[in-house]
Every structure is written in structure tokens, then in C-alpha cells.
Amino acid sequence: MRKLTLATIAENPDDFSTRFELATGEQLILRPLIPGDVEKLARFLADLSPESRRLSTFSSYDRATARELCDAIARYDKLRFAVVEQTAPDEPIVGLLEFSFDLTAGDILRYTKHNSPLNPATDCRFGPTLADEWQNRGIGSLLLPPLFAVARRFGRTRIILWGGVLADNARAIRYYAKNGFVHVGNFRNDEGLACCDMIVTLDNVQATPP
Ligand SMILES: CC(C)(COP(=O)(O)OP(=O)(O)OC[C@H]1O[C@@H](n2cnc3c(N)ncnc32)[C@H](O)[C@@H]1OP(=O)(O)O)[C@@H](O)C(=O)NCCC(=O)NCCS
Known part of the structure; x- marks a missing residue:
């Protein structure tokens, strides 16, 4: 299969969408973020609780960041997916799943120190955030197989956590451990907070194409 590009996804978002029907009757769709998502994404960010903001940080929780993320579609190295609740009025965004296909110098140094060197050509970064009311319902786990499949189609074989995970999260x-991520080491982030690095090898986990 030909290697995927950000432009291909931006041009054909429907081809990279996955629907989920929950036992409750609620329907979710996982689909690439699209330029028209600014208002819905701003609402999603604004509604995140202080605790969710502590665990998953964005530069702000408003329209400015929503616009920035939508403007970044198919540019740079980022690929973002939205989770949309189709059975709710106005079909809100209830989750944001982010890939970066570019590792930072900090990532590379940290993993070298952990004796688990990264390969920038075949490793990527991932960060998930669900709306508060959607956390802890198994949804994050449901979303991973199609996301893993997309990472594979970008020629990636391993995924690390974007900025690690706070040690008290x-x-x-x-969630990461039950989905195949393994702990490789600890570090302190720029704010001095204790964090863990975790990595998943995609050959070891289920990846279901959208
Ligand atoms: C992290 C996140 C994406 C996970 O998605 P999710 O849908 O909530 O995860 P799941 O429900 O699939 O799995 C959560 C697991 O943690 C367990 N869990 C919940 N609270 C826990 C706690 N305090 N301590 C230990 N385990 C806990 C759940 O029981 C479940 O495990 P189980 O299936 O073995 O019972 C989501 O919770 C989220 O967006 N959190 C806020 C932002 C965040 O932390 N992002 C990650 C930043 S690194």
C-alpha cells in the first residue's frame, strides 16, 4: 500500500473516518479534523475542566487555539482527528486525537537516556484528549485501532506519548498500558513535573483500518 500523506487525508477526510455505535445507542465518528471545525473545537476546548487541562495542555482553551489547530491542517507535521457525537444536537466535538510525525530534539535525547533510542523516520508522537463526560467509558481504547492503522500507513512502526504522561495521571x-504501551523511563518536564515516557510497537497491537 502506498504511503499516506497529510494532503491525501485532508482531501479525502471521509475515507479516514470510523463510526462507532455504543451499547447506549450513542453514535460517535472518528474523523480527521477539518478546516470548518473551528467553532466546535473552540467549544470542546472551552468545556474542558481544570483537571483535564492539567492533564492535557493546550496553549489556550479558546477560539485562538482552535483556529491555530485548524489552520495547521495538512501543513507542518501534525495530523489531528476529532471525535464527533453524532447523536447529540449540533454534533459536538467530544475528543481530539493528535499525531505529530516529527520528533523533537528533547524526545530524542530523553529516549537515548532511557536506553531506548528513537528512529525519527519510523516513530511518531500521539496525544489524546476526551471531553470530561466521555472519559473513563472505554472510548479512548475503542479509538486506538483505527488510529494505529493510520500511523502504520504513514510508515510508522512505533508511537511515543506527546510530552510523556504526568506520573500522577x-x-x-x-489506558496506555492496557493498549500495548510500555513504560520506558521517567523525566521532569519543562515545568518540573514528574512524567513517564511510554512507547507502543505497532506490530504488537491491533490496528484496524478505517
Ligand atoms: C486518557 C484518556 C484519553 C483515556 O481514554 P478513556 O476512554 O478514558 O480510557 P479507557 O476508559 O479506555 O481506559 C481507562 C482505564 O483506566 C482505568 N482507570 C480509571 N481511573 C483510574 C485511576 N484513578 N487509576 C488507575 N486506573 C484508572 C479504567 O478503569 C480503565 O481501565 P480498565 O479498562 O482496565 O478498567 C482520557 O481519559 C482523557 O482524555 N483524559 C484526560 C486527558 C488526558 O489525560 N490525556 C492524556 C494525556 S497524556
Whole structure:
């Protein structure tokens, strides 16, 4: 299969969408973020609780960041997916799943120190954020197989956590571990907070194409 590009996804977002019907009857769609998402994304960010903002940081939680993320579609190295609740009025965004296909010098140095060197050509970064009311319902896990499949189609074989995970984020650490991520080391982030680095090898996990 030919290697995927950000432009291909931006031009054909429907081809990279996955629908989920939950036992509750609610329907979600995982689809690439699109330029018209600014208002919905701004609402999603604004509605994040202080605790979710502590665990998953954005430069702001408003329209400015929503616009910045939508403007970045198919530019630079980022690929973002939105989770849309189709069975709710106005079909809000209830999750944002982010890939970066560019590792930072900091990532490379940290993993070298962990004795687990990265390969910038075949490793990428990933960060998930769900709306508060959608956390801890198994949704994050449901979303991973199609996301893993997309990473593979970009020629990636491993995924690390974007900025690591805060060491006190027990739920996220459990979530990553149960989905195949392994702990490779600890570090302190720029704010001096204790964090863990975790990595998943895609050959070891289920990846279901959208
Ligand atoms: C992290 C996140 C994406 C995970 O998605 P999710 O849908 O909530 O995860 P799941 O429900 O699939 O799995 C959560 C697991 O953690 C467990 N869990 C919940 N609270 C926990 C706690 N305090 N300590 C340990 N485990 C906990 C759940 O029981 C479940 O494990 P189980 O299936 O073995 O019972 C989501 O919770 C989220 O967006 N959190 C806020 C932002 C965030 O932390 N992002 C990650 C930044 S690195």
C-alpha cells in the first residue's frame, strides 16, 4: 500500500473516518479534523475542566487555539482527528486525537537516556484528549485501532506519548498500558513535573483500518 500523506487525508477526510455505535445507542465518528471545525473545537476546548487541562495542555482553551489547530491542517507535521457525537444536537466535538510525525530534539535525547533510542523516520508522537463526560467509558481504547492503522500507513512502526504522561495521571497510564504501551523511563518536564515516557510497537497491537 502506498504511503499516506497529510494532503491525501485532508482531501479525502471521509475515507479516514470510523463510526462507532455504543451499547447506549450513542453514535460517535472518528474523523480527521477539518478546516470548518473551528467553532466546535473552540467549544470542546472551552468545556474542558481544570483537571483535564492539567492533564492535557493546550496553549489556550479558546477560539485562538482552535483556529491555530485548524489552520495547521495538512501543513507542518501534525495530523489531528476529532471525535464527533453524532447523536447529540449540533454534533459536538467530544475528543481530539493528535499525531505529530516529527520528533523533537528533547524526545530524542530523553529516549537515548532511557536506553531506548528513537528512529525519527519510523516513530511518531500521539496525544489524546476526551471531553470530561466521555472519559473513563472505554472510548479512548475503542479509538486506538483505527488510529494505529493510520500511523502504520504513514510508515510508522512505533508511537511515543506527546510530552510523556504526568506520573500522577493514573487513568491515562492504565489506558496506555492496557493498549500495548510500555513504560520506558521517567523525566521532569519543562515545568518540573514528574512524567513517564511510554512507547507502543505497532506490530504488537491491533490496528484496524478505517
Ligand atoms: C486518557 C484518556 C484519553 C483515556 O481514554 P478513556 O476512554 O478514558 O480510557 P479507557 O476508559 O479506555 O481506559 C481507562 C482505564 O483506566 C482505568 N482507570 C480509571 N481511573 C483510574 C485511576 N484513578 N487509576 C488507575 N486506573 C484508572 C479504567 O478503569 C480503565 O481501565 P480498565 O479498562 O482496565 O478498567 C482520557 O481519559 C482523557 O482524555 N483524559 C484526560 C486527558 C488526558 O489525560 N490525556 C492524556 C494525556 S497524556
